[in-house]
Amino acid sequence: MAILIDERTRFLVQGITGRFGRHYAPRMRRYGTQILAGVSPGHGGEIVDGIPVYNTVADARAHHPVDAAIVLVPGPAAQDALLEAAQAGLSPIVALMDGMPIQDMVWLRHRLRHSATVLIGPNSPGLISPGRSVAGFIPPQSCCPGPVGIVSRSGTLTYQTAHLLKARGIGQSTAVGIGGDPVVGTSFVDLLQRFQADPETEAVVLIGEVGGTMEEEAAAFIRAGHFTKPVVAFVAGRSVPVGRRMGHAGALVMGRRGTHASKVAALQEAGVAVAALLTEIPSLVAARLRT
Amino acid sequence: MWLTEHRAKSLCRDHGIAVPDGELAATPAGAAAAARRLGCPVVVKAQVAISGRGKLGGVRRAADPEAADQAAASLLGTRMDGQPVEAVRVESYLDHGDEFYLSIGLDPTQATPVALVSAQGGAEIEDRAGAWPDLLARLAISPVDGLRPYHGWQLVTQARIPAPVRAGVVQVLQAMYTLYRDLDALLVEINPLAVRADGEVVALDAKILVDDNALYRQPTLAQERRLSSAERRAAQVGIHYVPLEGDIGIVGTGAGMAMANMDQVTHFGGRPANFMDIGPGILRGGARVALEILLERPDLKAVLFSGYTAGPLERVARDILAALAAHPQRALPVVVRLQGHQDAEARALLAGASDPRLHLEADFDIAARKAVQLAQSHTVPPWPS
Numbered sequence: 298m299a300i301l302i303d304e305r306t307r308f309l310v311q312g313i314t315g316r317f318g319r320h321y322a323p324r325m326r327r328y329g330t331q332i333l334a335g336v337s338p339g340h341g342g343e344i345v346d347g348i349p350v351y352n353t354v355a356d357a358r359a360h361h362p363v364d365a366a367i368v369l370v371p372g373p374a375a376q377d378a379l380l381e382a383a384q385a386g387l388s389p390i391v392a393l394m395d396g397m398p399i400q401d402m403v404w405l406r407h408r409l410r411h412s413a414t415v416l417i418g419p420n421s422p423g424l425i426s427p428g429r430s431v432a433g434f435i436p437p438q439s440c441c442p443g444p445v446g447i448v449s450r451s452g453t454l455t456y457q458t459a460h461l462l463k464a465r466g467i468g469q470s471t472a473v474g475i476g477g478d479p480v481v482g483t484s485f486v487d488l489l490q491r492f493q494a495d496p497e498t499e500a501v502v503l504i505g506e507v508g509g510t511m512e513e514e515a516a517a518f519i520r521a522g523h524f525t526k527p528v529v530a531f532v533a534g535r536s537v538p539v540g541r542r543m544g545h546a547g548a549l550v551m552g553r554r555g556t557h558a559s560k561v562a563a564l565q566e567a568g569v570a571v572a573a574l575l576t577e578i579p580s581l582v583a584a585r586l587r588t
Numbered sequence: 589m590w591l592t593e594h595r596a597k598s599l600c601r602d603h604g605i606a607v608p609d610g611e612l613a614a615t616p617a618g619a620a621a622a623a624r625r626l627g628c629p630v631v632v633k634a635q636v637a638i639s640g641r642g643k644l645g646g647v648r649r650a651a652d653p654e655a656a657d658q659a660a661a662s663l664l665g666t667r668m669d670g671q672p673v674e675a676v677r678v679e680s681y682l683d684h685g686d687e688f689y690l691s692i693g694l695d696p697t698q699a700t701p702v703a704l705v706s707a708q709g710g711a712e713i714e715d716r717a718g719a720w721p722d723l724l725a726r727l728a729i730s731p732v733d734g735l736r737p738y739h740g741w742q743l744v745t746q747a748r749i750p751a752p753v754r755a756g757v758v759q760v761l762q763a764m765y766t767l768y769r770d771l772d773a774l775l776v777e778i779n780p781l782a783v784r785a786d787g788e789v790v791a792l793d794a795k796i797l798v799d800d801n802a803l804y805r806q807p808t809l810a811q812e813r814r815l816s817s818a819e820r821r822a823a824q825v826g827i828h829y830v831p832l833e834g835d836i837g838i839v840g841t842g843a844g845m846a847m848a849n850m851d852q853v854t855h856f857g858g859r860p861a862n863f864m865d866i867g868p869g870i871l872r873g874g875a876r877v878a879l880e881i882l883l884e885r886p887d888l889k890a891v892l893f894s895g896y897t898a899g900p901l902e903r904v905a906r907d908i909l910a911a912l913a914a915h916p917q918r919a920l921p922v923v924v925r926l927q928g929h930q931d932a933e934a935r936a937l938l939a940g941a942s943d944p945r946l947h948l949e950a951d952f953d954i955a956a957r958k959a960v961q962l963a964q965s966h967t968v969p970p971w972p973s
Contacts, residue, residue, distance in 0.1 A: 395868055398802035404731045406699035434898040436928045451844020457896040479696040509696050533847040536854035575848055576953050
C-alpha cells in the first residue's frame with residue numbers, strides 16, 4: 298500500500314531543465330520513479346536524461362498519461378507552476394522549491410480550497426515510498442520498506458530518522474516531508490488521516506519543530522480518537538532561543554501555543570511518546586510495533 | 589525583514605494613516621535640532637526592531653531640545669536586546685485619550701490574512717486578550733476579496749470601538765490591508781492607535797514585517813536591508829546564519845538538522861554559538877562559507893558540522909577542506925559527521941587531508957558529545973607552523 302505515491306504513480310517534472318531538475322530527475326528515475334515528461338517554458342522539444350520536455354503541462358499531458366507533478370521551479374515562478382499543475386488535475390503535486398513568497402502560497406491555498414488536489418510543500422524534501430517510488434530529494438539509501446510512516450517538517454531530519462530506523466531493522470511505508478514554510482499545502486493531520494487508512498502502516502513517527510501550531514493540531518486529532526495507531530514524536534528546537542518576538546499578533550493569533558514545551562505537552566497528553574533526542578526514536582518505535 | 593518604526597510610519601503616512609510628525613536622528617545634536625524644529629515636548633525613540641522597547645527604556649520623553657540631546661546620547665550606540673541602536677526617531681508628543689490595537693497578520697494554519705482589533709490597546713495586549721477574549725475582534729480575510737469597508741465595520745462594531753471614531757478606524761484598517769498586500773508583509777501592526785481630543789486617530793507606533801522570500805519584488809525595501817557582513821556572505825550563497833552567544837559553532841544540512849544539532853549540544857552540556865543551515869546553498873559552496881564564518885569567530889572553542897543530505901557530500905568535503913586551508917592559523921577543532929549521498933567519498937577526502945583540527949565521527953550522538961568535550965577541555969591540537 299503506502300500512501301500518496303507508489304510504483305504506479307506517473308510523474309512529470311516541472312523545472313526539469315534547471316540545475317536541480319537535471320540533477321535530481323535522473324536520480325529519481327534510477328530508483329524506479331516513473332517520470333514520463335518534463336515541463337520548462339521555452340525548452341519544449343529538449344530531452345533531459347531521455348525525458349521529453351514540453352513548454353506547458355497541458356502539452357505534456359496531451360502526450361503522456363501523467364498523474365502527478367514534481368515541481369522544481371524557483372520560488373518566484375512557483376505559484377504559476379503549482380496552479381498550472383493543479384488545473385491540469387495532477388495530484389499529488391510535490392513542491393520542492395524554497396523561496397516561494399508566502400502571500401503567493403496563501404492565495405494558492407485559497408484558490409485550491411475546494412479542490413481535491415494534494416499539494417505537498419512548498420520547501421519540501423518530497424516523499425518516498427521505499428522500494429516503490431521517490432519524489433524529491435530524500436536519499437533512498439536512508440530508507441527501506443516496512444511498517445512505519447514518517448511525517449516531518451524537516452527534510453534532513455526525515456533522512457536521519459529513516460536512517461536510524463533502518464539501522465534498527467525498521468522500514469517505512471511512506472516518509473513525507475511536509476515542507477518548512479509557514480504555510481504549506483498538506484498538514485500533519487492530513488497525513489495522519491491517510492496513514493490511519495493505510496493497512497500497511499502500523500505506527501507513525503512525527504518530527505516537529507518549534508513555531509506554528511501544527512504539532513498541537515496533530516495532538517488534538519490523536520486525542521480525539523481519529524488516529525489510533527502508535528505515534529512517536531520528536532520536536533526540534535528545544536534549545537533555540539525564543540526568536541526576537543516582534544509585535545503582538547503572533548501571540549494573539551496563536552495564543553500560548555507554538556513553543557517547544559506546549560508542543561511536547563500537547564503530544565504527551567494525547568498519548569504520544571516524545572523522544573528527547575532523535576536517537577531515542579528507534580527504541581520507542583520498536584517497543585510499540587507488533588512483533 | 590522588520591522595518592524600523594520610522595520607515596513603517598512614513599509608509600503609513602503615504603497611505604493616509606495619520607502619524608505624529610517626526611524626524612530620524614543619528615547624533616544627539618541632530619536629535620536636539622529635530623526637537624527644535626518639531627516643537628517640544630517630544631518623544632525620543634530608539635529605532636530597533638524589538639518587542640517591549642518601552643519597558644527596556646528605549647522610549648524617552650523630552651521637555652526641551654537639551655533633554656532630547658541627552659535622551660539621544662543615552663540611547664545611541666547602546667544595544668537593546670542584542671540590537672545596536674544606530675538612530676532615534678524624534679517625534680512630537682501628542683496628548684490623547686483612548687488607545688486601540690489594530691493588526692493585519694497571517695494565520696498559517698488557515699492560510700489566510702487575519703485582522704485583529706481591540707478597543708484596549710497598549711503594551712499588555714496579549715495578557716488582556718487572554719483574560720478577556722471578548723475585547724478582541726478577529727476576522728479572517730479572503731486574499732481574493734481583501735479587507736472591504738464592511739469587514740472593517742464588522743470589526744470595529746464587535747470590538748466596541750466608540751461610535752464617533754469608528755469611520756476613522758475603518759479607514760485605517762483598509763490602509764493597513766493595502767500596505768500588507770502591496771509590501772508582501774506578514775504583519776502590519778499599529779499599537780496604539782490613539783484618539784485625539786478632536787476625534788482624529790493617530791498611529792503612535794507601527795510595526796511592519798516583510799516576507800524575505802518576496803524581497804525580489806520589493807526592490808526599494810531590499811536596498812534598505814541591513815545585514816552584518818557575515819549575514820551578507822551567508823545570504824549570498826543561500827545559507828542561513830543566526831549568531832548566538834555560546835562557544836560551539838553549529839553547521840547543519842537543513843534547518844531541522846541545525847536545530848537538532850543545537851539541541852544535542854545543549855543536551856550534552858554545551859552552548860551553541862549559532863544557528864547555521866547550509867541546505868539551500870550546498871550546490872553554491874555554502875559549506876565553505878559557513879565554516880569560514882565560524883573559523884573567523886574568535887569566541888568559538890569547537891565546531892560541530894553534522895548532517896544528513898541528498899546533496900553532493902563530496903562537494904561539501906572539498907568545501908570544508910578549502911575553508912580550513914584558508915585559515916591555517918585558526919586552531920579550532922571541527923567535528924564532522926556526514927551521512928547521505930557520497931558519504932564514503934566525503935569521508936575518504938577528509939581523512940586523507942590529515943588536518944589535526946578535523947575529528948571525523950559517524951554517529952549523530954557521539955559527534956555532538958565530542959564537540960562538547962573538545963570545547964570544554966579546549967585542548968587544541970598543535971598546528972605545525
